[in-house]
Amino acid sequence: MTPFAYARAGDLAEAVALGAEPGTRFVAGGTNLVDLMKYFVEAPPRVVDINALSLRAIEDLDGGGLRLGGLATNADTAHDPRVQARYPVLASAILAGASAQLRNAATNGGNLNQRTRCYYFYAIDTPCNKRAPGSGCGAIGGFNRIHAIQGASEHCIATHPSDMCVALLALDATVRVTGPGGERVIAIDDYHRLPGDEPWRDTTLQPGEIVTAIDLPAEGYAAHHSYLKMRDRQSYAFALVSVAAVMRVEDGVIREGRIAMGGMAHKPWRVAQADALLAGKPVDDDFADVADALMTGARGYGANDFKLELAPATIRRACRQAAGGTPQIQSDKRIV
Numbered sequence: 001m002t003p004f005a006y007a008r009a010g011d012l013a014e015a016v017a018l019g020a021e022p023g024t025r026f027v028a029g030g031t032n033l034v035d036l037m038k039y040f041v042e043a044p045p046r047v048v049d050i051n052a053l054s055l056r057a058i059e060d061l062d063g064g065g066l067r068l069g070g071l072a073t074n075a076d077t078a079h080d081p082r083v084q085a086r087y088p089v090l091a092s093a094i095l096a097g098a099s100a101q102l103r104n105a106a107t108n109g110g111n112l113n114q115r116t117r118c119y120y121f122y123a124i125d126t127p128c129n130k131r132a133p134g135s136g137c138g139a140i141g142g143f144n145r146i147h148a149i150q151g152a153s154e155h156c157i158a159t160h161p162s163d164m165c166v167a168l169l170a171l172d173a174t175v176r177v178t179g180p181g182g183e184r185v186i187a188i189d190d191y192h193r194l195p196g197d198e199p200w201r202d203t204t205l206q207p208g209e210i211v212t213a214i215d216l217p218a219e220g221y222a223a224h225h226s227y228l229k230m231r232d233r234q235s236y237a238f239a240l241v242s243v244a245a246v247m248r249v250e251d252g253v254i255r256e257g258r259i260a261m262g263g264m265a266h267k268p269w270r271v272a273q274a275d276a277l278l279a280g281k282p283v284d285d286d287f288a289d290v291a292d293a294l295m296t297g298a299r300g301y302g303a304n305d306f307k308l309e310l311a312p313a314t315i316r317r318a319c320r321q322a323a324g325g326t327p328q329i330q331s332d333k334r335i336v
């Protein structure tokens with residue numbers, strides 16, 4: 001590991017001041033950042049430990065929403081009784097990710113900011129525009145089985161790896177951040193970005209900004225939801241394709257719904273036209289048009305061509321599970 005300076009911030013103001021210094025990285029659970037430092041992918045001159053900040057609470061909001069602290073662990077979030085009862089799609093997505101040990105250490109702010117699992121990003125002797133801007137992309141024309149089929153660019157075809165963020169997008173969460181410019185609120189759909197010609201920028205977070213909380217709106221779609229994750233093993237593996245489907249159903253008809261996807265793009269993927277198609281459908285629809293809308297413009301890069309069939313099948317199955325009130329249960333290792 002490259003030598004680095006370490007500082008422990010006592011409060012938010014101190015963390016923001018320390019974080020504003022160029023090259024500084026915040027560390028929370030460390031489950032991603034420390035790995036990247038050990039692999040020499042990241043070599044920050046200074047690391048600021050933010051674990052002493054008072055950002056671990058999960059609190060009810062006026063109006064029925066819920067605020068998840070930026071330093072609340074993924075485990076505390078998934079097992080919180082209010083998340084389980086009111087936002088089960090989020091609990092399910094978190095529990096589909098990583099391992100129990102990792103979820104005990106990983107934080108919500110860290111999960112939002114975890115970096116891609118592209119093999120070439122981790123292999124420092126290979127070209128990678130995200131790790132070394134201008135060096136090229138090893139995955140295009142290389143082994144790209146886990147890579148994007150939507151929203152990619154000629155500079156990068158990496159996917160965003162988080163499960164939690166897929167559910168947050170389906171729920172229309174907002175991210176609260178504080179930095180040198182003060183506090184601001186970012187819609188989750190605007191938080192992560194497509195690679196374009198700057199693939200090294202994963203998010204719209206500005207230097208020195210800290211994620212203080214994630215706010216969930218009052219509607220959690222507890223009765224009609226599913227998080228369906230397709231992966232090489234049924235546990236402890238990142239998504240090849242995942243779908244968070246949430247719906248409001250009345251009298252056997254879907255009144256509104258939202259579909260968000262993981263493993264598709266550089267950010268959690270959502271298509272307004274697909275959401276619009278859900279409204280007014282009977283719950284026993286086959287959801288083929290919804291899948292078509294989400295797949296519009298999709299393309300494979302060779303080794304990931306299988307996703308062009310896997311993704312629409314996963315969308316349709318997740319929609320059927322959500323509409324039928326029969327969500328995928330993460331402790332059940334079968335895909336039902």
Ligand SMILES: Cc1cc2nc3c(=O)[nH]c(=O)nc-3n(C[C@H](O)[C@H](O)[C@H](O)COP(=O)(O)OP(=O)(O)OC[C@H]3O[C@@H](n4cnc5c(N)ncnc54)[C@H](O)[C@@H]3O)c2cc1C
Pocket residue numbers: 025026027028029030031032033034035070071074096097098099102105106107108109110111112113114161162163164209210211212236237238239
């Ligand atoms: C073996 C393994 C398997 C995994 N499998 C999955 C999986 O299946 N699904 C899944 O979703 N995830 C998976 N993960 C990823 C795991 O969820 C993330 O590593 C974790 O959520 C990161 O949280 P952290 O608190 O440890 O972040 P850290 O490693 O501390 O930080 C990660 C990044 O976030 C930044 N950061 C941290 N907190 C904040 C904050 N409050 N504000 C601003 N920036 C911040 C850091 O500066 C750093 O850049 C896996 C990880 C491992 C190691």
Ligand code: SF4
Pocket residue numbers: 116118119120121127128129130131136137138139140155156157158199
């Ligand atoms: S896909 Fe992106 S992260 Fe992977 S090698 Fe290409 S530029 Fe790097």
